[in-house]
Amino acid sequence: MKETLTNANFPQDAEGHVYHIHVKRGQVANRILTVGDHLRARAIAKHLDHIDFEHSSQRGFLTITGRYKDIPVSIMAIGMGNPMMDFLVRETRAVVDGDIAIIRFGSCGSLTERAPPGSVIVPKGGYCIRRNIDYFCDTPLHSGIQDMPYLISGTFAADPGMTELLEQTLTKAMAEHQEDIKIGPVIGGGLNADGCSFYSAQGRLDPQFWDDNTQVIDTALASHPTTDALEMETSMLFHLAHCSKGTVRAAGCMQVFADRVHNGFIRPEVVAVLEPLVGKAVLDALVLVEIEAMNEVGTVWEKKMKV
Known part of the structure; x- marks a missing residue:
């Protein structure tokens, strides 16, 4: 520091x-595409008309701001997990x-046979799975939940209009795909689950730790049977948008990397085709969102008058 x-x-x-992202007013647009990686x-930023600002913070956040189809947008890489x-x-x-307006483009594990590796899931909402620390404590403080190793939350909705736009641009991009490598389909209408960790809260078994998580996915599905995806960030985005007093609108999509139904994983050549296609489709949706433009005076994307 x-x-x-x-x-x-x-x-x-x-x-x-601000402390962690290390950006100030005029460096971030009010249309944001966020990823982890x-x-x-940087690959998605190649679609921009031009880049006006790029900064990597000491805390691991990357901000790239420019214009796409002449509309100011920011692409922000944040790493992994709810705190980020x-x-x-x-x-x-x-x-x-x-x-x-924020759209998250991530990767996920699929909990439905409708979405094999190479599919793209667009959830209508999400919820969170939290490791109950008290369950693992020798002297639990709270009564009533000490017998529950994981806590399943209620749901938080994505912005319906943004979600519809995102489904439309993704579906169009998939339909126009001409290469031999098969990708898709686009799966919408279900829920995303955010685990508080990649391992225990997502039901991955690690014999070197006490996790009691063999039933965590079944427990989550019993409460939310329309769950399609499992990852670590998108439902937190929906939750924070819900708590933003109406000033943040959010949607999300994720490419299916891990098949949690049949224990399969996406192939590198599929990622090479899918990722740039989805990234551009997300930008296409983002610039269609109806939102009042920021005053450009003093911003990195301000158009200078030609002399």
Whole structure:
């Protein structure tokens, strides 16, 4: 850390950069495509008309801002997990004027035979699976849940209009795909589950740890039988949008990497075809979202008057 920070409640430096993402007003657009992987973000950024700003923070966040079809957008790579999504949503909310539209493009495990590896899932909502720390504690503090190793939340809806746009642009992109490598289909209408971890909360068995997770997926499906996908970020995005007092709208899609039904995994050559196609389709959906444009004065994407 090089900057002097004074506000422990919400740290920002003297120029207004937020602590973890290290961006300030005018560097992030109010249309955001977020991914976990920095390489994925840079690959998607090749579709932009031009790049006006790029920054990697010391905390591992990458921000690329430019225009796509002449509309300001930001592509942000955040790494993995719910805390990273929390940093993204709260810290961009602090430096972006007006409402924000965020679309998450991730990868997931499939819990339905309708979505084999190479499919793309567009959930209508999501929920969270949390490891109940008290269950594993020698002296549990809370009564009533100490016999439950994992806690399943209620659901949070994605933005319906953004989700519909995303399904449309993805379906169109799949239909126009002409290569021999088979991809798709696009699966919509179901739910996404966020695990608080990649291993225990997603039912992966590790004999070197005490997890009691052999039933966690069945337990989640019993509560939410329309669950299609399992990953770690998208449902948290929906939850934070729900809690944003109406200022953040969110949708998400994920390419199916892991088949959790039949224990299969996507092939590298399929990823090479699928990932750029989905990335462009997400940008196509993002710029169709009706949202008031930010004032461009002082932003990195401000159009300069020709002399």
